[in-house]
Amino acid sequence: MLHIGGLRTALYAYFLAKQTKGDFLLRIEDTDQSREMEGGIEHIVRTLDRVGIVADEGLVWRDGAIVERGDRGPYVQSKRLALYRAAVGMLVAQGDAYYCFCSRERLNTIRAEQQQNKQQPKYDRRCLKLSPADVHAQLQKGVPHVIRLRVPKGESYWNDVIRGPVSFSNDEMDDQVLLKSDGFPTYHLAVVVDDHAMNITTVIRGEEWISSTPKHLMLYAMLGYKAPAFAHVPLLLNPDKTKLSKRKGDVSTESYLNRGYLPHALVNFVSTLGFNPRADRELYTMDELIAEFHLRKVKKSGAVVNFEKLDWMNRQYIQVMSDAELLHAVEPLVERLPEQAERIVHVEKERITTLVELANTLEMYSEPPTFKNPHVLVWKNSDGHDAVVMLERCVTFLKEYHGAMQVDAIEASMKEWIAKEGYATGNVLWPLRVALSGQEKSASPFEYIYILGVHAAIERVQTAIQALKCSS
């Protein structure tokens, strides 16, 4: 699953890369073996592809499969273990990292104690005191171990691209585990090694990483790497202002896509949360976003995600699509396209919010209405008898209609007829519309005639007349 917060971060990185004519690289960080999910990587790569983010380097989705592109691979961290071990070996040799043989039980115990004493939970550095001989002996015995960062004294400081100066005292920091007992690196080690190996110049990531940045800075320095610039983007929030989470709503990009939101609407929506190129506009193309994106314009404060605005955006984008484009987009969502699908799309597109709604509407048109409640055919101040009379006259009108099969032509001709006969407009049009659509709320009768054709329209009206007669 690709979290929409992750999508936004990816988008920002993508904008920046494209704007500076750089490459967008996709690397998978799968160093937690216990969390590995079947198909998870494929989902992410595919979803990025669906929204139009195609990596120049790293993992891409091509012809129904994941392929790697670029010569700095592999681009999956679980295949780069040797690199991390080499780096950590160097740190140990330099005295910047050390072996730790403490059991989880012991760690839990000291943590509990510290919390009880209202102290900061931190590793107590017991294993730092081990002599080289002790370490060697423990390793010989095969005691499970991790390797920890030896946090030096001092201050950590960086000038965040979005937030400005940020500083931490190193006293606050725990001796972070760099290499786990299963031989896998933690995120902290892997990200530093890889970002350096892949020439990353700006790290764009969520605000939740601010407090681990000092550790990363230390690692850059210890490994002799030049540190990149950091830009911590604000969080996406639930309506209650907590970090946007699965528990409090739908946060999966693919689920919005599957619910019929257009990829570009999602891109536009998500990227303008916390960032806005101009004061007076809401809708931007991908090229405009790329051209106008600037990290300095990204807000510092978190943004509550307002999905009503996504609905609005999606409607905006649907309305400007051509009938053919819309038809093409909705096609995969319906079992069989009705014969008049393009006309239906033309008529209904201003009434729908998502492609899924359009698909449902499309299917509805092929089912003639049954009028279980014939009274909906009767207009407000009228009665059933009147409705029958009017519908019968509509049948006559339709039989004699030889004008163009265009909505405007049908409407003009019909209104002229109504005026000439001196009918009340609603008295005719309401029953006719409901007879054709079967619904209290629907497209106009002219649009229905245009879609169904005169013959099918007459059939529906006659069904309605029968239903009314039976009920009275």
Place this chain on the structure above:
RNA sequence: GGCCCCAUCGUUUAAUGGUUAGGACACCGGGUUUUCAUCCCGGCAAUGGGAGUUCGAUUCUCCCUGGGGUCACCA
């Protein structure tokens, strides 16, 4: 709780040391209309509080308050 980050309408954003504090979503009116939707017109609504700097602060500084993040062999 420690540390860190943040603070303009309900939400999202704009602006400036001097503005009637602007736009969008949502909401509420009105118009068009056979219904719904669209469309058009109009309306509601914000600088969290307190000091300081200044002729003047929403804007700069400090404090408070509030909210959030983080404190793992998860990312």
